[in-house]
Amino acid sequence: MKIVGVGIGPGDPDLLTLRALNVIKSSDVVVVPTSSRRITYNAVKPYLSDKEVIEFQLPVRGERRVYGDLVDSLKSYNNVAYVTLGDPAFYSSLYRLRQYAEIQQVIPGITSFSWCSSLNRIPIALGKERVLITPSPLLESGADTYVYMKGEVEGGIKCGNGYFTVTIKRSTQGV
Structure with a gap:
């Protein structure tokens, strides 16, 4: 088999x-x-x-x-x-x-995060930017880009200067 x-x-x-x-x-x-x-x-x-x-x-x-x-x-x-x-x-x-x-x-x-990035025409990372993919927020990690999967982000995501958020729930095309 x-x-x-x-x-x-x-x-x-x-x-x-x-x-x-x-x-x-x-x-x-x-x-x-x-x-x-x-x-x-x-x-x-x-x-x-x-x-x-x-x-x-x-x-x-x-x-x-x-x-x-x-x-x-x-x-x-x-x-x-x-x-x-x-x-x-x-x-x-x-x-x-x-x-x-x-x-x-x-x-x-x-991946869902590649799909979402493409839909929004936003790069996941450029140059030497660091990316963190996690099921829950870990804002103290020092990454430049955070991809939260499979979890709920309570109360939204707080962003510092120069950061923005894109929130997509159930990103699958088939839904």
């Missing part, structure tokens, strides 16, 4: 990379995490006409055995595409599978 992690970007089918599209088309089965199923599934749906799709309910914290159960259920397939929103390297469930099976390949996708 060959498992390939496929980042599908922010949820717009037009933003799938060619490599992601080719892996999905050549797979025997596509695994779709159900916590984001509507967005994830809709982004790849145009390419699934003859594919078997397995919905995978992401576990609550600490219940990692379900990844082993998922791997067991995939053993009859040769080519498995495990699709994730954004890029598999950022806050993805893909790497939880490593305890149970080898991930043969990972196809990167467009």
